[in-house]
Amino acid sequence: MRNTNENVQIRVSGEAADIEKFLAALKAEAPPASFIQDVQAEEIDFEIFKSFTILSSDDVSDDVTEISPDIAVCHECLKDMEQPGNRYHYPFVNCTNCGPRFSIISDLPYDRAKTTMQSFVMCPDCKSEYDAVLDRRFHAQPTACARCGPWYELHAKNKPVETSADAIASSVAGCLEQGSVMLIRGLGGMHLACDAFSLEAVGKLRLVKKRDMKPFAVMFRDIESLRNYAHIDDIEMASLLSWRRPIVLLHLNHAGKKEIPESLNAGLGLIGVMLPYMPFHYLLFGQLKTNAIVLTSGNISSEPILIDNREAMEQFPDLPGGMVLHNRDIFNRTDDSVVRIIRGRERVFRRSRGYAPAPIRTSLETGGILAFGAELTNCFCVGNGQKAFLSQHIGDLRSLETIRFYEETIEKFLKLFRVKPSLLAVDLHPDYISTKTALNFPGLPVEQIQHHHAHIAACMAEHHLDETVLGVAFDGTGYGDDGHTWGSEFFLCDLNSYTRKSHFSYLPLPGGDMATEEPWRMAVSWLYKVYGSDFLNLDLPVLKEIGPEKTRLLVQMIDRNINCPLTCGAGRLFDAVASLLGLVQTASFQAEGPIRLESLVLQCCADCYGFETGEVVTFDTMLKEIIADFSARVDNSIIATKFHNTIISVIFESVKRLREQSGINKVVLSGGVFQNRYLLEGTINVLTRHHFEVYAHESVPSNDGGIALGQLAIASKRRSITCV
Ligand code: ZN
Ligand code: ZN
Ligand code: FE
Numbered sequence: 001m002r003n004t005n006e007n008v009q010i011r012v013s014g015e016a017a018d019i020e021k022f023l024a025a026l027k028a029e030a031p032p033a034s035f036i037q038d039v040q041a042e043e044i045d046f047e048i049f050k051s052f053t054i055l056s057s058d059d060v061s062d063d064v065t066e067i068s069p070d071i072a073v074c075h076e077c078l079k080d081m082e083q084p085g086n087r088y089h090y091p092f093v094n095c096t097n098c099g100p101r102f103s104i105i106s107d108l109p110y111d112r113a114k115t116t117m118q119s120f121v122m123c124p125d126c127k128s129e130y131d132a133v134l135d136r137r138f139h140a141q142p143t144a145c146a147r148c149g150p151w152y153e154l155h156a157k158n159k160p161v162e163t164s165a166d167a168i169a170s171s172v173a174g175c176l177e178q179g180s181v182m183l184i185r186g187l188g189g190m191h192l193a194c195d196a197f198s199l200e201a202v203g204k205l206r207l208v209k210k211r212d213m214k215p216f217a218v219m220f221r222d223i224e225s226l227r228n229y230a231h232i233d234d235i236e237m238a239s240l241l242s243w244r245r246p247i248v249l250l251h252l253n254h255a256g257k258k259e260i261p262e263s264l265n266a267g268l269g270l271i272g273v274m275l276p277y278m279p280f281h282y283l284l285f286g287q288l289k290t291n292a293i294v295l296t297s298g299n300i301s302s303e304p305i306l307i308d309n310r311e312a313m314e315q316f317p318d319l320p321g322g323m324v325l326h327n328r329d330i331f332n333r334t335d336d337s338v339v340r341i342i343r344g345r346e347r348v349f350r351r352s353r354g355y356a357p358a359p360i361r362t363s364l365e366t367g368g369i370l371a372f373g374a375e376l377t378n379c380f381c382v383g384n385g386q387k388a389f390l391s392q393h394i395g396d397l398r399s400l401e402t403i404r405f406y407e408e409t410i411e412k413f414l415k416l417f418r419v420k421p422s423l424l425a426v427d428l429h430p431d432y433i434s435t436k437t438a439l440n441f442p443g444l445p446v447e448q449i450q451h452h453h454a455h456i457a458a459c460m461a462e463h464h465l466d467e468t469v470l471g472v473a474f475d476g477t478g479y480g481d482d483g484h485t486w487g488s489e490f491f492l493c494d495l496n497s498y499t500r501k502s503h504f505s506y507l508p509l510p511g512g513d514m515a516t517e518e519p520w521r522m523a524v525s526w527l528y529k530v531y532g533s534d535f536l537n538l539d540l541p542v543l544k545e546i547g548p549e550k551t552r553l554l555v556q557m558i559d560r561n562i563n564c565p566l567t568c569g570a571g572r573l574f575d576a577v578a579s580l581l582g583l584v585q586t587a588s589f590q591a592e593g594p595i596r597l598e599s600l601v602l603q604c605c606a607d608c609y610g611f612e613t614g615e616v617v618t619f620d621t622m623l624k625e626i627i628a629d630f631s632a633r634v635d636n637s638i639i640a641t642k643f644h645n646t647i648i649s650v651i652f653e654s655v656k657r658l659r660e661q662s663g664i665n666k667v668v669l670s671g672g673v674f675q676n677r678y679l680l681e682g683t684i685n686v687l688t689r690h691h692f693e694v695y696a697h698e699s700v701p702s703n704d705g706g707i708a709l710g711q712l713a714i715a716s717k718r719r720s721i722t723c724v
Contacts, residue, residue, distance in 0.1 A: 001052065001053070001054050001055070002054065002055040002056075003054075003065070003109050003110070004065065004109065006065060007065070011044060011047070011049070012049070013046060013047055013048060013049055019041075023039065023041060026039060027039065031096065031097045032074075032097060032243055033068065033071045033097060033098070033243045035358075037361075051133075052133045054139060065108055065109060065110070066357075066358060066359060066387075067101060067102050067105050067108065067110065067357050067416065068101040068102065068110075068358075069101060069102050069244065069353065069354050069355055069356060069357070069358055070099075070100050070101050070102055070103050070187050070188065070334065070353055070354060071097070071098045071099060071101060071243045071244075071354070072098060072243050072244070072245040072277035072278075072354070073093065073094065073098050073099070073277065073278060073279050073282070074095065074097045074098035074243075076095065076097070076136060077093045077094060077095055077097075077098055077099075077279070078093075078279070078282060080093055081093055081279060081282070081283075086123075086125060086126075086145035086146050086147050087145050087146065088146075089165055089166050089283060090144075090145055090146045090149070090165065090279070091152060091165045091278070091279040091280040091283055091326075092142075092144050092149045092150050092151075092279065092326075092328060093144075093145075093279050094140060094142050094143060094144070095136045095137050095140050095143070096136060096137065096138065096139065096140045097136070098243070099140070099142045100142050100187055100328070101142075102188075102332050102334065102356065102357055102392075103187055103188045103330050103331065103332050103333075103334055103353075104116040104117060104142060104328065104329070104330070104331055104332075105331060105332065105416070106331045107415065107416065108416060108418075110141060111141060112141045112142075115141055115142060115331075116328060116329035116330070116331050117141060117142045117144070117149075117150075117328065119329075120144060120148055120149050120150060121148060122143070122144075122148055123145065123147045123148035125145065125147070126143050126144060126145050126147075126148055126149075129143065130143055142328075149328075150326055150327045150328035151163055151165070151326065151327065152165055152168050152185075152280065152324055152325065152326045153168075153324075153325050153326070153327075154167075154168045154171055154172070154322060154323070154324055155313070155322055155323045155324075155325055156322040157318075157322075158313045158317065161322075165280070165283055166283065168324060169280070169283040169284045169286065169287045170287045172184070172193075172284055172287075172321075172324060173284060173287035173288040173289075175320075175321040175322065176193060176194060176195050176201075176288065176290070176293060176321070177195060177288070177289060177290060179194070179195065179198050179200050179201040179204070180194070180201070180204075180319075180320050180321030180322075181193070181194045181201060181204050181205045181208050181319060181320070181321055182194070182319060182321035182322060182323065182324065183298050183312055183316055183319055183321075183322075183323040183324070184280075184295075184298075184323075184324040185298075185309070185312070185323075185324060185325045185326050186278060187277070187278055187330075187334070187353060188305070188307075188330060188332070188333055188334030188335065188352070188353045188392075189297060189298060189299075189304075189305030189306060189307045189330060189333050189334065189335065190297070190298025190299070190305060190306040190307070190312050191295045191296065191297065191298050192205060192208060192209060192294075192295075192296050192297070192298045193293050193294060193295050193296075194293065194294050195290050195292075195293060195294075196216075196218045196260065196261075196264060196290070196292040196293055196294050197260070197261065197290055197292065198261075199261050199263060201294075202216070202261060202263050202264055202294060203263065205294060205296070206263075208316065208319065209296065209299070209300065209301055210300050210301050211301040212588045212589075213266045213588035213589055213592075214266070214301075214588065214589035215264065215265040215266050215268060215270075215271065215272060215589070216264055216265070216272075216294045216296045217247045217272040217273070217274060217294070217295060217296055217336060217338075218260070218264065218271060218272065218273050218274075218292050218293070218294055218295070219273075219274050219275065219276060219281065219292065219293050219294075219295040220273055220274075220275060220291060220292045221276070221285045221288070221291045221292065222275065223237060223240065223241070223275070225291035225292070226240075226250075226273060226275075226292075227253075228253070228258045229252060229253055229258055229259070229260055229271070229292075230250040230251060230252055230253050230271060230273060231250060231251045231252075231253050232250060233341070235341045235344055235345075235346065236248055236250060236341045239339055239341060239346050240273070240274070240275050241275065242354075243354070244337065244353075244354030244355060245274055245275060245277035245353075245354055246274065246336065246337040246338060246339045246348075246353075246354055246355070247272040247273065247274045247336050247337065247338045247339070247350075248272070248273055248274065248338075248339055248340070248341070249270050249271070249272050249273075249338065249339070249340040249349075250270065250271055250272075250273050251269055251270060252265075252269055252270065252271055260292075264294065266588075266589070266592075268595060268596065268599050269599040270595075270599065272338060274295070274336060280324075295336075297335055297336070298312065298316075299315075300315065302395075302396060302398060302399050302402070303399050303401045303402060304333060304394075304395055304401055304402050304405040305333055305334075305335050307330040307333045309325045309327075312325070332357075332392070332409075332412065333392070333405065333409075334352045334353040334356065334392050334393075335350065335352040335353065335392070335393050336350075336352065336353055337350050337351055337352045337353050337354050337355050337393075338350035340675065340677065342677045342680050342681060342696075343680065343681045343684055343685075345698050346698065347675070347680075347696075347697060347698055347702070348697075348698070348699055348700065348701055349675055349701055349702075349703065349705075350377075350393045350701065350705065351379065351390065351392065351393060351699075351700070351701055351705060352392040352393040353392075355392075355699070356390065356391065356392035356393075357389055357390075357391070357392065357413070357416075357417075359387035359388060359389050359390075360387070360388040360389075360390055360461065360462060360699065360700060360709055361386060361387060361388075362386050362387070362388050362461045362464065362713065362716075363386065363464045363466060364386060364461070364466070364495075364713055364716040364717065364720075365385070365386065365716060365719075365720060366383025366384070366385070366386060366387070366388050366712055366713075366716045367383055367384055367385055367419075367422075368383065368419060368420060368421055368422035368423055369381075369382070369383040369421070369422075369423045369424075369425060369712050369715050369716055369719075370382050370383075370410070370414070370419065370421040370423070370424050370425070370441070371383075371424075371425040371426075371708040371709070371711035371712040371715065372424070372425065372426050372427070372434040372435065372437055372438055372708065372711070373391075373394075373427075373434050373704070373705075373707050373708035373711070374427055374432065374434060374451065374478075374704035374707040374708075375396070375397050375398075375427075375429070375432040375433055375434050375435075375704075376396045376397070376398075376590075376704055377393070377395070377396065377672075377701070377703050377704040377705045378393075378394040378395060378396070378397050378406060378434060378704070378705070378708075379391045379392070379393060379394055379701075379705045379706070379707075379708050380394070380406070380409075380410055380413070380434070380708045381708035381709050381711070381712045382410075382413050382414060382417055382419045382421075382712075383419065383712050383716065384417050384418060384419050387417075388461065388709055388712050388713075389413060389417045389419075390700065390706075390708060390709050391409055391410075391413055391708070392409070393705060394406045394409060397432075397433040397434060398433075403433060403437075406433075406434075406437065407437065407440070410437075421441055421444060422444065422445075423444065423445055423447065423715055423719060424438045424441055424444050424445065424446045424447065424715075425446075425447045425449055425708075425711035425712055425714065425715035426438045426446060426447070426448055426449065426711070427448075427449060427451055427454070427478075427479065427707070427711070428448050428449060428450050428451060428479045428480075428481070429451065429478075429479035430479075447711075447714065447715040447718060447719075449710070449711045449714050449715070450478070450479070450480070450481060450486075450498070451475075451478025451479055451480075451486065451707065452471075452473035452475070452478050452480075452486055452487070452489040452491070452670075452671065453471075453473075453491065453493060453498045453710070453714065454707045454708075454710030454711045454714060455471075455473040455475065455478075455670035455671050455702070455706070455707060455710055456469070456471030456472075456473050456491060456493055456498075456668050456670050456710065457495055457709075457710035457711075457713045457714045458670060458697070458700055458706040458707060458708075458709040458710030458713070459668045459669065459670040459695055459696065459697050459700070459702070459706075459710075460495060460668055460695070460710075460713065461495075461700075461709050461710065461712070461713035462695075462697060462698065462699060462700045462706075462709070463668075463695045465666065465668065465695065466494070466495055466717070467494060467666070468492065468493065468494045468662075468664055469492075469493065469494070469664060469666040469667065469668045469695075470490070470491070470492060470655050470658050470659065470662070470664050470666065470667045470668070471489070471490070471491035471492075471493045471498065471667075471668045471670070472489070472490055472491075472651055472654075472655065472667060472668070472669050472670070472671075473487075473488075473489040473491065473670050473671045474487065474488055474489075474570035474571070474669075474671040474672075474673035474674060475487045475569060475570065475571055475671035475672040475673055475703070475704070476516060476569045476570075476571030476572065476591070476672060476673075477516065477567065477569050477571070477572075478569075481500075484506060484565065484566040484567065484568070485509065485565055485566065485567040485568070485569060486503065486567075486568060486569070487567065487568060487569025487570055487571060487572070487671070488503050488504035488568045488569060488570040488573075488617070489502075489503055490502040490503065490654050490655070490658065492658060492662055492664065494717075495713055495714055495716075495717035496714070496717045496718055496721060501615070501654075501658055501661075502613070502614065502615055502616065502617060502654050502658075503568045503616065503617065504568040504569075504570060504573065504616070504617045504618075504619070505568065505616045505617065505618045505619070506566040506567065506568050507522070507525050507526055507529060507566065507567060507568070507572070508525050508557075508558045508561075508564035508565075508566060508567075509521070509522065509525065509564060509565050509566070509567040509572065510524070510525055510554050510557045510558055510563065510564050511554075511557070511563060511564075512563050512564075512565050515567075515572070515575075516571075516572075516575070516587075517586065517587050518585065518586050518587070519575035519576060519578055519579040519584050519585060519586075519587060519592075519593040520542050520545070520546050520579045520585040520586070521554060522572045522573075522575045522576040522579065523542050523575075523576040523577075523579035523580050524542070524543075524546070524551055524554050524555070525554070525558060525576075526576050526623060527540075527580075527623070528555055528558060529620075530620045530623050530624065533555070536548070536551065538627060539631065540580060540582075540627070540630070541580075541581070541582030542579045542580055542582065542585060545582070545585050546585065570647070570671070570673045571591065571594060571672065571673055573619065573647075574593055574594035574597055574673070575587075575593040575594065577593075577597060577626065577639075577640070577643050578592075578593030578594065578596055578597045579593065580626060580627075580630070581597075581630070581636045581639060581640065582636075583596040583597065583600075583636070584596055591672065594673070594676060597640050597643070597644075598640075598644070598676045598677070598678055598679070600636055600637040600640040600641070601637070601640055601641045601644055601678045602637050602638065602641045605638055605641040605642065605645070606645060607638075607641075607642045607645060608642050608645035608646040608648075608649050609621065609622035609625045609626065609642055609643065609646045610622055610625060611646055611649070611650055613650060613653045613654050613657065617650055617654065619646075622643070622646055626639055626642075626643070629642070644676075644678050644679055644682065645682070647679060648679065648682040648683050648686060649686075651683050651686075651687075652683070652686045652687060652690070655667050655687065655692065656690065659692070665691070665692055665693055666692070666693045666694075666695065667687055667692045667693070667694050667695070668695045668696075669683060669684075669694065669695065669696045669697075669702075670696075670697060670702050670706070670710075671702060671703075672702060672703035672704065674696060674697070674702045675702060675703060680696060684696060
């Protein structure tokens with residue numbers, strides 16, 4: 001057997017029937033985290049093999065093998081941790097079925113020498129397992145034991161004070177239970193941790209992280225303890241327990257016996273939850289009395305997750321609880337991934353640990369394309385053959401550290417996946433940092449791609465669509481062909497080009513980017529458009545909270561057209577309604593308005609408000625009806641539900657009209673707004689009832705984290721057309 005950068009080659013000899021059995025077993029008994037794309041069998045000259053041997057890995061061409069994402073510790077390794085011997089309570093136990101992969105790999109083919117485990121020399125016991133064909137650790141590159149492998153250290157005041165894993169776990173448990181905040185080095189980066197049920201500790205964590213309100217992810221001990229707090233259906237449970245171990249967004253169990261502190265999740269009806277995935281997490285829960293700890297990325301908000309021990313000590317010099325560090329280096333930084341189950345499917349919102357860098361298989365020739373992605377929630381993408389390697393979540397390209405991480409990771413991906421860039425794909429927005437980063441590759445052709453076209457193309461590439469479709473792209477912002485801010489696009493499009501058939505009506509966005517953080521600006525702009533100055537007489541919470549002074553200033557900005565770009569972003573409409581209902585005036589985390597609005601939705605109300613569709617969709621009727629409902633003291637949850645139903649109706653009416661015009665029946669939904677569960681479910685339900693074929697994102701984020709895949713697909717298509 002031989003591992004090459006293209007594939008795994010196995011040579012066997014024997015009776016035909018035995019070889020058939022072998023081929024069947026290859027698929028049937030494949031390890032859980034493995035993925036067999038294809039098995040090709042051919043006859044070779046007869047040869048007698050005396051034993052099973054693995055030949056050294058070889059590069060046979062420029063084609064690439066894939067790098068496995070990191071895998072949660074498996075049951076058998078957890079059992080090994082309970083057996084006396086070199087792995088008793090050893091927190092780096094792993095085998096061929098589990099353990100670190102992407103986070104420690106510096107090059108291909110995947111051998112120990114090309115991982116950050118190369119500095120640890122295997123002891124004779126580990127080496128004999130590594131060499132034994134029938135052993136679970138046969139050629140497990142990161143294999144290790146307490147005698148030869150990495151270890152943890154507890155640091156207090158930046159000095160190591162403890163190195164026994166058991167003693168560390170018990171000391172950490174004690175500190176967390178006393179309300180301390182601690183830093184714990186993980187698989188793809190550092191985490192900050194505290195007791196999830198301690199209001200005081202959560203407050204301290206917010207200070208340390210400089211994060212006001214944004215909900216924290218929580219690690220629960222197990223499914224049983226989680227059930228007391230949140231609803232879990234079978235598919236959510238499968239995601240929680242899968243070897244990828246993502247953070248799963250769950251609905252809180254309000255009827256349940258127990259509640260979590262509001263400060264954890266900003267009082268939303270949702271919580272991001274994960275289960276233990278590293279051996280150390282299990283050791284820790286073995287000592288902890290609390291059933292859940294906050295485990296959030298170890299960084300100052302807006303910076304990338306820390307991976308370096310020294311940097312962690314510098315950034316958090318006086319964490320009272322101390323730091324748990326280890327000495328297995330992290331080569332590729334990964335955050336915890338985030339998914340949500342919508343309409344029975346796992347939808348990835350943040351694609352990182354456990355998912356990246358598995359390629360997205362496309363039906364396009366993507367070789368040599370480097371797509372830079374968007375500016376916020378950035379991921380980039382490189383192509384080799386038909387495979388698109390979408391990077392792990394990079395983050396918002398707004399801090400120097402994140403930009404450095406972005407540039408370094410581009411270099412790493414080009415090297416790892418053997419891509420020599422020959423075509424660059426960027427967003428149409430000239431000021432995006434991602435667009436400007438293309439300047440680091442001078443002399444190469446650059447394909448500029450409209451943001452929402454890229455959203456739709458990302459979803460098309462994910463579903464192997466290469467034809468004309470009806471594309472519905474709803475998000476917050478994206479640079480349009482007319483220089484205005486788009487975000488509610490109804491396209492008739494293919495991978496090459498698009499016609500913008502319809503969009504929401506434009507409104508001035510007073511303050512530009514500032515308005516995304518201050519939803520009240522959008523509400524006032526809309527009120528002013530529909531009511532003129534009379535809106536000042538309306539009795540609305542937003543006007544009271546903002547006060548007449550600021551409101552008048554905003555009106556002046558609109559009148560004089562000072563810093564008032566035009567927008568039709570669907571996300572802004574959600575912001576405006578959230579502001580009108582008094583839910584959010586100043587957002588303390590991204591998309592707070594839309595998320596709060598969705599949190600209120602009821603399943604039992606089917607009513608909706610008035611609207612006018614056509615080339616431009618207008619919501620003036622809806623605004624008046626919302627104000628009327630509000631004045632009549634209709635409950636906010638009813639208003640929020642009717643608003644969502646209205647948007648679903650607008651989508652349905654619009655694509656129905658476009659189907660009549662074009663005969664096209666396939667609808668592709670993309671953009672961050674479709675992370676809204678009620679909206680996505682409702683839209684898919686009504687469209688499929690009317691016999692549309694509907695495509696929505698699953699393994700690629702529908703937010704800007706998926707943009708780079710769409711850019712890559714469009715660039716590939718356009719290149720193939722010019723080449724013909
Ligand atoms: Zn294992
Ligand atoms: Zn060993
Ligand atoms: Fe977008």
